[in-house]
Amino acid sequence: MRKLYLLLLLCTVTVLANAQLVNLYTFGQSNGTYTGITGGNVLGGNTSDDEVFNDNTAGAFGPVTGIGFPIGFNFSFNGQTFDRFAVGYNGYIVLCTGSFAIGGTTATVINSTSTGLVSNVISAMNVDIDATDTSELSYSTIGTAPNRTLVVQWKNAMRYNQTGSVINMQIRLNENGNTVQIVYGNVVGPATAGTVQVGIKGQNNTDFRARTSTTSWAATTNAATASETIAFSTTIVPASGLTFTFTPPTGCTSAPPAGTVVGNSAVCVGVPFSLTVNGVTPTSGYAYQWQSSANGTDWADINGQIGLALNTTTTGVTYYRRITTCTNTSQSTPSNSFMVTANAATFATLPYNESFENTWQALCGDSSRATPNNSWRGVPTSGNTSWRRHDDGPNALWSSTL
Numbered sequence: 001m002r003k004l005y006l007l008l009l010l011c012t013v014t015v016l017a018n019a020q021l022v023n024l025y026t027f028g029q030s031n032g033t034y035t036g037i038t039g040g041n042v043l044g045g046n047t048s049d050d051e052v053f054n055d056n057t058a059g060a061f062g063p064v065t066g067i068g069f070p071i072g073f074n075f076s077f078n079g080q081t082f083d084r085f086a087v088g089y090n091g092y093i094v095l096c097t098g099s100f101a102i103g104g105t106t107a108t109v110i111n112s113t114s115t116g117l118v119s120n121v122i123s124a125m126n127v128d129i130d131a132t133d134t135s136e137l138s139y140s141t142i143g144t145a146p147n148r149t150l151v152v153q154w155k156n157a158m159r160y161n162q163t164g165s166v167i168n169m170q171i172r173l174n175e176n177g178n179t180v181q182i183v184y185g186n187v188v189g190p191a192t193a194g195t196v197q198v199g200i201k202g203q204n205n206t207d208f209r210a211r212t213s214t215t216s217w218a219a220t221t222n223a224a225t226a227s228e229t230i231a232f233s234t235t236i237v238p239a240s241g242l243t244f245t246f247t248p249p250t251g252c253t254s255a256p257p258a259g260t261v262v263g264n265s266a267v268c269v270g271v272p273f274s275l276t277v278n279g280v281t282p283t284s285g286y287a288y289q290w291q292s293s294a295n296g297t298d299w300a301d302i303n304g305q306i307g308l309a310l311n312t313t314t315t316g317v318t319y320y321r322r323i324t325t326c327t328n329t330s331q332s333t334p335s336n337s338f339m340v341t342a343n344a345a346t347f348a349t350l351p352y353n354e355s356f357e358n359t360w361q362a363l364c365g366d367s368s369r370a371t372p373n374n375s376w377r378g379v380p381t382s383g384n385t386s387w388r389r390h391d392d393g394p395n396a397l398w399s400s401t402l
Helices: none
Strands: 008-010 026-031 041-043 064-066 069-077 080-088 092-096 100-103 121-126 136-142 149-159 167-174 180-184 194-201 208-212 230-232 242-247 260-263 266-268 273-278 286-293 310-312 317-326 331-334 338-343
Touching: 069 092, 069 136, 069 149, 069 167, 080 149, 121 167, 121 180, 194 242, 260 317, 260 338, 273 317, 273 338
Parallel strands: 266 338
Antiparallel strands: 008 100, 026 242, 041 136, 064 100, 069 080, 080 092, 092 121, 121 194, 136 149, 149 167, 167 180, 180 242, 194 208, 194 230, 260 273, 273 310, 286 317, 317 331, 317 338
16 A cells, blocks of 8 residues: 655754745756766665665665765755755655654655654655666765765656656755756656656745746746645656756855944044944845944934944944844844943143143044043044144144144
8 A cells, every 4th residue: 555654854953043045045947968877875776665765775664863874065055054864765855964863755845834844855856756677766975075966866766656657867966056956867757647846945834945837847937835836747847957956045144243343432522433343254145234322222223324334423422333134034133332432622721831741641533542631632633733743654644744
């Protein structure tokens, strides 16, 4: 009797909170030459049907706990890094790392909402597949770093209970670019028309990229729901060499680091100053928003301050921070709170004698350029126009001399 089993997967990977990255992958289609692999690591045999292969090449129906098979390199998918995978004979693989349990199969891995939901799935043709006398399911990591590729290959399989149908296909994970490719070889459709699921899936069935068509594998469109499929029959099959490529989004794929605000904590009233953030490398996909607060608790966006640095003025005590957002995942991280105090102008009492010999002290402006007292400044652009320091050359910022 034909048996179907629920797929159960327990995987020790860290899930990004609120992050859905798979639906940001872009899709590309091309036509080339199908190149099968030879040798490699063979899974199962010519009687395989519905087995799942973890770290046991014989396969099993019941829950199997193991560490999976090695990808051969670290592969980034769905914002996570994977080094292991398991295979379902019914046309898909599951990515994981560490020890995990997997049992049984399902013909709807993209759409499934069952307890023990499969996540991080790549489906080449998720349908009920059987082995034949000449079938071989195998995998091999080919190439050299940093251009290695894991190839999982179905050779001369068939649609269940459809003698005469043929399925040759590969799932390829590419180290360079972390792209996923699904490549079809010689495929003969079943006499009884049906449908299959093709695509990639993240943590659940709301985060996916799948293909759909009722008429042609050469003209599939992006599936709007996880239940959509591609028709599969004697007249609707993928051409040999047809390649579907899924490319991850560029730039950030996780929450940004917080970073530390740096700059002058003491400035002059009304004099422009700048703050920047250390510890956050500018990355494609990052967006910035500077905020201010009078008490360090209640924050408000500063209009127009959306760059790496803050350029502003203040008249009192103000707290500042920068919010960095990864636009790919909508995850935001605030920097530390940085307090800036604006010193009011201090006027000398007349008559006033300046000896230029006072102990130099930092009052406002550039704290690395100290001032001798309250009545004159060492840097013209942040002081008054009475007395100016001129003993350190161009660093004094003179605009003219007498």
